[in-house]
Amino acid sequence: MLRRLAVAPLLLATVLSVPAGAADQGDRCSRIRVPGAEYSVSSCLADLTSTGTRLTGHTQEIEWKGLLADGAVLPSGVPGIQVDGYFPDTSTTNTDHGWNHDSQFVIRLPKHWNGGLVVAGPPGTRRQYANDPIISDQVLAKGYAYAATDKGNTGDELYQDGDRPGDAIMEWHRRVAELTVAAKEVARQHYGRAPGVTYAAGLSAGGYLVRWQLEHYPELYTGGIDWNALVFTKDGGxxxxxxxxxxxxxxxxxxxxxxxxxxxxxxxxxxxxxxxxxxxxxxxxxxxxxxxxxxxxxxxxxxxxxxxxxxxxxxxxxxxxxxxxxxxxxxxxxxxxISLTGDIKRPLISIQGTLDALTPPATFGDVYDRMVTAAGRAPLHRYVHVPGGTHTDGLVVIDTKTYKPMLPSFVAAFNELESWARPTTRS
Structure with a gap:
């Protein structure tokens, strides 16, 4: 179950503890249903950002360790509803909430909604809360609903999931698309209308997922933004x-x-x-x-x-x-x-740190930019080099004179995506 601390001002109501005949706010939480989910639990929170959720047990801080630069200033104070749960799955690498069940997700519905949705997958082998400070907080503060998945398998032995080579990674893509469809319906239920825009966002392996979604499931998205994205190609990546x-x-x-x-x-x-x-x-x-x-x-x-x-x-x-x-x-x-092709069909902004020593520009970002051009999709791609950027902002502490945080560049690029990728955009 979700861990709940005795912090009454921050936790307004949780569906698990609301008695029959409770106030409308509790009822509003309990009415949330996630299409296709095997299990879900909803909580009305005074703050959906990591500032609030780390106190109420609605995030896992360990999952985003190393992704933030020291002193990063994060937005906070976004009330709304959080839905945690999981889709049917047979693997059990994700131990969050004691569920021991993969394909876990989180959906956040801000009280003051701007009509949009942002969907993300985690970097590396992390879980659904990994992007909370770097993506979820940023977009919630702008009024977006937010949804994230654990990709269907987690941890350093994720390759044990599936029956044939590549199955575990192929599941990542299916789980992102599955959550996107479900989150759109959740928004429609809750707000009375479907999202007008839906963006995919992600760092590292999460960025790879963004690119794949825009290549293979463009009908689900208005556009996307990736950050130091992983690239698989026929040459091996x-x-x-x-x-x-x-x-x-x-x-x-x-x-x-x-x-x-x-x-x-x-x-x-x-x-x-x-x-x-x-x-x-x-x-x-x-x-x-x-x-x-x-x-x-x-x-x-x-x-x-x-x-x-x-x-x-x-x-x-x-x-x-x-x-x-x-x-x-x-x-x-x-x-x-599992390789990308560059054949994106929705607008994409890619930000790439010039000093990334895990997915270096020369063999990752630059390569994908050329792939997009070769696929005839260059007008749909904006590629930005961020001077001094490392793979994750937590590495900036190694040499603060040489390395610079990339989170401000992500925020600026997201603002640009909002202006560029609109519902009327077509490929």
Missing amino acids: LLATLPPALRAYPRLVKGDRSAREEILAAGYPKDSESQWGYHYNKQWDLLQRIVREEVDPDYDGDRQGGTPFCPPGSTPGCDTDYDFASRPESVHRAVER
């Missing part, structure tokens, strides 16, 4: 860009100057060097293993998730020895299955 960094970084630590040049040559931006140690220890190896196990489970035999941090040539199935280009055709087909 992360599976091609991460192994060179994994091979070179240990040599760099030992003083091999040529190793730095190898990492730069693999597309990692100059002046991002102070992040490399963090990414080597926390991100590069982990992401390579998760994605590789999802699309190429036979590489390391029966081992689940490979062997981390092994020296090249030292261990069968070693992460650092991975060479996507030489893998069997079946692996390439699995990657192609």
Whole structure:
């Protein structure tokens, strides 16, 4: 169940604790029904933003750890209704609320609605509350309803979900579309009319989801905005860009100057060097293993998730020895299955940090911009480089003179999207 603290001024009513004959506000909460959901619970809150929900147990702060820069100022004071629940699913990686059930979602309905809806998926292996301060707070303050999904599987072993290579990631797309359809109907029920605009938004893996939705489900959206988006392509994406960094970084630590040049040559931006140690220890190896196990489970035999941090040539199935280009055709087909094409059919704004050392511009943002152009969709894409931007704003603390938070750029880009992508826009 949702954890509730004794903070009466912030928590106006929850459907689980409202007795028969309660005030209309409680009844208004209990009337919320989410189409297709297996279970949902509604709460009337004095503040739907992370400032309020962290006190009432309607968010999980651990899920957005590292996504904010120190001192980030967030909007607050948005009353309304929050709906938490889950759609039917067989996997159980999401333990939020003690439900042990995947395909969890959150829908937030502000009291003062502007007629729009924003839908998001989380970055990386995180869950439905991951975007609360960086996306949910920002759009709620403007009057948008907001909905987010956990993508249908979470955690560092998400590749165990599904029956064939690529299934877990393909579920991500289905879950975003499922929630978008449901959230539109929830808004119609609650406000008496359907949203006039619906935007998709996301960071990293969440940005990849935005692009996919605009390529494959454009009828659901007015436009989208992505932030340091992950890109899967037929050339391998992360599976091609991460192994060179994994091979070179240990040599760099030992003083091999040529190793730095190898990492730069693999597309990692100059002046991002102070992040490399963090990414080597926390991100590069982990992401390579998760994605590789999802699309190429036979590489390391029966081992689940490979062997981390092994020296090249030292261990069968070693992460650092991975060479996507030489893998069997079946692996390439699995990657192609989850790959983007650039064929967006609604307006999209992409913001890309110039010093992102996880999804670097040269091998991610720039690549997708060229894909959009090649697909003949350049008029629908606005691509913005953000000087000094790192993959997540939490990394700015590593070097505050060199690195700059990207949240203000996201807010500015969202304002631009509002002016550009309107209901009358057609591709």
